[in-house]
Amino acid sequence: MPVYEVVVEGKRFRIEVSRKEENSFEVKIDGKEVFDVEVKGKLEPEKPFELELGERIYAVTLNNVTRAKPFQVKVNDCRFMVEFKRPTYKARTVTTVPAVDAAVGKPPARVLTVPEGAVVAPMSGKIVSVKVKEGDAVKRGAVVCILEAMKMENEILAPKDGVVQEVNVSEGAAVSEGDILLVIG
Numbered sequence: 024m025p026v027y028e029v030v031v032e033g034k035r036f037r038i039e040v041s042r043k044e045e046n047s048f049e050v051k052i053d054g055k056e057v058f059d060v061e062v063k064g065k066l067e068p069e070k071p072f073e074l075e076l077g078e079r080i081y082a083v084t085l086n087n088v089t090r091a092k093p094f095q096v097k098v099n100d101c102r103f104m105v106e107f108k109r110p111t112y113k114a115r116t117v118t119t120v121p122a123v124d125a126a127v128g129k130p131p132a133r134v135l136t137v138p139e140g141a142v143v144a145p146m147s148g149k150i151v152s153v154k155v156k157e158g159d160a161v162k163r164g165a166v167v168c169i170l171e172a173m174k175m176e177n178e179i180l181a182p183k184d185g186v187v188q189e190v191n192v193s194e195g196a197a198v199s200e201g202d203i204l205l206v207i208g
Contacts, residue, residue: 030106146172153190167187
């Protein structure tokens with residue numbers, strides 16, 4: 024679940040977003056207030072769309088959304104300056120049972136914490152190419168990047184259908200086993 028740090032007119036908010044359906048989300052603000060939000064229309068820069076928040080509908084226009092600098096958001100007739108920070112993700116812990124490992128003579132497994140939807144490097148190597156960018160829709164099984172390890176090129180596949188939320192690597196980057204290459208939401 025992405026967690027965004029957003030600054031609106033100088034006031035900082037922590038916003039958690041989880042998708043319920045295609046255009047329906049649950050939004051939690053500062054860990055307290057929870058809202059069901061439905062997006063009506065396409066999210067396109069400088070084109071209005073509607074947000075349904077409970078019984079209310081808001082007309083929203085986003086202008087030049089960027090993480091590099093503040094941008095303007097128009098809600099109904101009010102304009103706000105917003106600064107959008109890179110999302111982080113709630114960790115999901117994946118581990119094996121140490122007792123089982125000990126019984127089969129293996130050393131205890133390391134605990135790996137990865138965000139939900141993360142695509143991790145299966146081995147150490149070098150990224151040869153990245154086939155997707157943030158915002159791209161991907162289908163399960165699509166090649167998202169190519170990792171060279173031990174003189175072989177390995178296709179890294181999308182584990183599920185979704186939208187690329189974050190790309191953490193670029194061509195030529197060295198990665199270690201377990202590094203998060205990208206996140207699909």
